Structures are given as structure tokens and as C-alpha cells.
Amino acid sequence: MKKNVLIIGAGGVAHVAAHKAAMNNDVLGDICIASRTQSKCDEIIESIQRKGHLKDPSKKLYSRQIDALDIPATVELIRETNSEIVINLGQAFLNMSILEACLETGVAYIDTAIHEDPDKVCENPPWYANYEWKRKDRCAEKGVTAILGAGFDPGVVNAYCALAVKRYFDKIETIDIIDVNAGSHGRYFATNFDPEINFREFIKVWTWIDRQWKEYPTHTVKRVYDLPVVGPSPIYLNGHDELHSLSQNIDAESIRFWMGFGDHYINVFTVLRTLGFLEHLPVKLADGQEVVPLKVVKALFPDPKTLAPNYTGKTCIGNFVKGIKDGKPRELLIYQVSDHKAAYEEVESQGISYTAGVPPVAAAMLIADGTWDTKTMVNVEELDPEPFIAILDRIGLPTEFKEIEPGSAESFDGTVRDLETEIAESTATVTVSAANPMIAVAPKPR
Incomplete structure (x- = not known):
């Protein structure tokens, strides 16, 4: 003890x-x-x-x-x-x-x-x-x-993988971890946790496919998936912490991580990165002073804690697992939904x-x-x-389960196709107004 x-x-x-x-x-x-x-x-x-x-x-x-x-x-x-x-x-x-x-x-x-x-x-x-x-x-x-x-990810999603092995599958083929925040904080742009760590996380994509590591450009493999509560959401293949241990500890053909990003986030991130503002190493100014561009960006962004009072909407994070149980194909979504407003009411935090x-x-x-x-x-x-x-069920993060008919419209296919096709279908377009930058949160009608 x-x-x-x-x-x-x-x-x-x-x-x-x-x-x-x-x-x-x-x-x-x-x-x-x-x-x-x-x-x-x-x-x-x-x-x-x-x-x-x-x-x-x-x-x-x-x-x-x-x-x-x-x-x-x-x-x-x-x-x-x-x-x-x-x-x-x-x-x-x-x-x-x-x-x-x-x-x-x-x-x-x-x-x-x-x-x-x-x-x-x-x-x-x-x-x-x-x-x-x-x-x-x-x-x-x-x-x-x-x-x-x-x-949570890493963490709870790792436990969901272990639970799938222990209770729900005799053989696991693929695991797709999906993380979507469908909330709104009302700011032009802000990250939900430390901006420096947030941006460093999305510089490169390492993923576990066919029992080997594969690298892809950031934000180039996109899907739209209809998750419980948050609804159809654009999600992108990303690297993430949990893949680095799950690939060693869970017997599966592929384990991938997908995160939800709106077009506005993609636009701002891409501009910052292209202009060099997400550089994590020091650069020298004309007066000889050295600064780290990413740390300057962090200093300019809102503290994630300040987003909490006005945050609305929900998050949904879960594992879409495909495999075999009792000789038959099985697909299962193990997930958790949290509410930003409820989180603030309980502990004065965002979701x-x-x-x-x-x-x-x-x-x-x-x-x-x-x-x-x-x-x-x-x-x-x-x-x-x-x-x-x-x-977790008892102290605020209850887990839910959804059986999916294999191969149905509710199934999730995380297979990565040729890169040319993926890039063509991942392009983000946003509307930006110089007079009212908040218009940038609304993508153009397609």
C-alpha cells in the first residue's frame, strides 16, 4: 500500500x-x-x-x-x-x-x-x-x-487495446484509435493543451502498418467518420505516443492513430509551419539575440486553461477494433464521450x-x-x-461499447492508399476575411 x-x-x-x-x-x-x-x-x-x-x-x-x-x-x-x-x-x-x-x-x-x-x-x-x-x-x-x-491517449486507449485482447477478440487484425474534439472555445485559434507540445507532435507521422513502421507527410491521409455523439468528423492519420508501445505489446497487423482537425486548424498550422514559426531550434535575429520561433508562438497563444469557461461541445475518443471472435469477423468501437461544459461545472476545466x-x-x-x-x-x-x-467509470470517464456490423456503412477503413490519391482528397479550403478573421472558422461550401 x-x-x-x-x-x-x-x-x-x-x-x-x-x-x-x-x-x-x-x-x-x-x-x-x-x-x-x-x-x-x-x-x-x-x-x-x-x-x-x-x-x-x-x-x-x-x-x-x-x-x-x-x-x-x-x-x-x-x-x-x-x-x-x-x-x-x-x-x-x-x-x-x-x-x-x-x-x-x-x-x-x-x-x-x-x-x-x-x-x-x-x-x-x-x-x-x-x-x-x-x-x-x-x-x-x-x-x-x-x-x-x-x-487518455496514451493511456485509456492502451487499456482499451488490452481489454479487446482480454475479452472481445481471439485475434486482432487492426486497431484504429480515433480522437475527435467537436467542441468550440470561441477563439480565432487556440490549442487545447500546451501549444509547444501540440505543434511538435504534428511535424511528422510515424504509423504502424502491416507490422512495420511507415512514415507519411503530416495531414495528408484524411477520412470522414461518423462517431457517436460528435457526428461526421474529418480525421487525419497521425503519429502518436501510444503507437510506440502498442506496436511492441499488442499482436495486430496494423495500429493507427487518427485525430480530428477542422479546415481552419489545418490552414493556420500549415501557414505557421511553412513560414518557419514552428521551428523548435533557435534562430538568430539581426541584433544577435537568439529565439526559438515555436516558443514565441506559444507565448502569443492563449493559455489552454483560459479556454474552459466558455467551452461548449463534446469530445469522443475511442478504438475501432477489427478481428476474429469464435471464428467469425467482429468489429467493435470502444469509446468515451466527454462534455466541455460539464467538465467546467465539475472541476473548472475544459474537456x-x-x-x-x-x-x-x-x-x-x-x-x-x-x-x-x-x-x-x-x-x-x-x-x-x-x-x-x-x-474511470466511477470517477468521471465512463466507457461505452458499440458493436459494428462487419463491412457495413458504420465500419471504419483505415487502409492507406497511394499517396497521390490521399493528398488529393485531403486538401483543406477555408474562407478568410481580413475585416472579420473569425469568418475563417467556416469552410467554403463544397
Whole structure:
């Protein structure tokens, strides 16, 4: 049994996780929220108190300042707070520093995204092998539980893959993970989580097809799929964290990731990228000063947390699985729907942060009670998915299932055709008005 949680990070996802941890502090114990900027942690605590979410008032809820790249300082903080579970919700650049601190102190580690090197983007697969998995043997030697990618995607979708293997299929042929946000935040343009991480994610597409890695240009393979609740949505083949572990741990011919993008997003992204504003390495100005264009873009964009009050609409994230059960073809959509307004009413957050922030707390609860206290490093799909999904059902992310008639109009075909055909059918067209730029959110009639 483990108790006392240290949450590192104070962004939108940490905000949700802190609320959910406080709502379950009878299981998790004391909660410390730590970040480079302590005032942001205090704002989260004020939100928790405002909503009355501290279930057991005898348990502590407090903040600390930390530079999580400073391993000795993080070690000291873990010891000072008597934390036995660390939930890393800071930028992905921090992962290895925080994991090292957990290895030194022997405490459990949870994160929600793959590690990133500031000087590299979309690294060659399997990306986990470049950083996290190199420390797997040390976790086992020290008996340290490290659960990687325990957000929604990666995270819950990994558990859906494991559930498909365990309960619904004798043989899996393909898995298509589909993530659509059909909400509206009312801004001309904004990203739903850290803009720097968001844009770095879409520079290159690595996908797992026919049991091998294949690379495609960004936003060139497009489908329109009618998902539950959110309806017909344009989705694009993308690379994503979970593919890098699922390709190793799930026996399937192809595992692909698709994300919903409107024409307006494609337009803005393409312009920024073409002009060099998404460059992640420094450029030198005429006066000799160096700046990172992507960091400038991030500074100009709205903080994703500020989108929450006026956000409306829903998200739908799920796995479309095809395979064989009892000798017959089977197709199943395992999915989850969240509502932006409901997320704000509950925890003063928007739905994207909500879907990412709830799962690591469920994982922490399973470590706390021993169910997932693996004493080694694992990705979510290597664990029993049912206890995880059961907690998610109870604390805010209920899972739904939809049987699909194989080969019917509701079936999803993620087969990638020749690139010339795919590019021709993926072209985005938007209407832009200099007088009223908000008109750009409406695509031209086709």
C-alpha cells in the first residue's frame, strides 16, 4: 500500500488531476502540487477549495516550488513531502529528470506522455526505446513502479487495446484509435493543451502498418467518420505516443492513430509551419539575440486553461477494433464521450484537460491499493485493464461499447492508399476575411 501524492505541474491537466486526487484523498493521502511557479499551484488549490472537493479534510493539500529538471531538488521534495507516488504532469521535457528522482527515492512514477528532447521532434520509433525503456531494468532492480503514458491517449486507449485482447477478440487484425474534439472555445485559434507540445507532435507521422513502421507527410491521409455523439468528423492519420508501445505489446497487423482537425486548424498550422514559426531550434535575429520561433508562438497563444469557461461541445475518443471472435469477423468501437461544459461545472476545466487528467489519478489509486503496484516499468496495455476502466467509470470517464456490423456503412477503413490519391482528397479550403478573421472558422461550401 502506498500513500501521499506529489503532482508535478500546474497546467490544465494537473488542475484536473489535483481535483480528482482531492476527491479521492481518502485513498491517496496527502497531496502536494509543485511547479516552477508556485502561485499556479495555489490557484489550483483555491479552485479545489472553492468546489469543496477535499474529501477528507484531515489530509493535507499544499503547494511547493520546484524546478523539476533539478534532480537533487526533486529528490529532496519527494522526501520532504513523504510522497510515495509521483504524478508527472509537467512538460514532456521533464520526464527523465523526474523518473531519475523516483528511482533514487524508490517511489512510484506515473506520466501521461512520452519523453521529449527539446532539440528533437517526432523521434524514430519505437520512441520509448530512446529514453524510458533504457531505465526499465533499473526500475525492476530497485522495485520501482513506473507506469508510462497513463493519460487518455496514451493511456485509456492502451487499456482499451488490452481489454479487446482480454475479452472481445481471439485475434486482432487492426486497431484504429480515433480522437475527435467537436467542441468550440470561441477563439480565432487556440490549442487545447500546451501549444509547444501540440505543434511538435504534428511535424511528422510515424504509423504502424502491416507490422512495420511507415512514415507519411503530416495531414495528408484524411477520412470522414461518423462517431457517436460528435457526428461526421474529418480525421487525419497521425503519429502518436501510444503507437510506440502498442506496436511492441499488442499482436495486430496494423495500429493507427487518427485525430480530428477542422479546415481552419489545418490552414493556420500549415501557414505557421511553412513560414518557419514552428521551428523548435533557435534562430538568430539581426541584433544577435537568439529565439526559438515555436516558443514565441506559444507565448502569443492563449493559455489552454483560459479556454474552459466558455467551452461548449463534446469530445469522443475511442478504438475501432477489427478481428476474429469464435471464428467469425467482429468489429467493435470502444469509446468515451466527454462534455466541455460539464467538465467546467465539475472541476473548472475544459474537456481535453479533463480526459487527460482523470486517468493518472485512477492509476495512482490502483498503485495505492496494490493492484497496479508492479515494482517495475510498464506501459498501460501491459496491465489488467478492467480495474482501471472500472475506476474511470466511477470517477468521471465512463466507457461505452458499440458493436459494428462487419463491412457495413458504420465500419471504419483505415487502409492507406497511394499517396497521390490521399493528398488529393485531403486538401483543406477555408474562407478568410481580413475585416472579420473569425469568418475563417467556416469552410467554403463544397
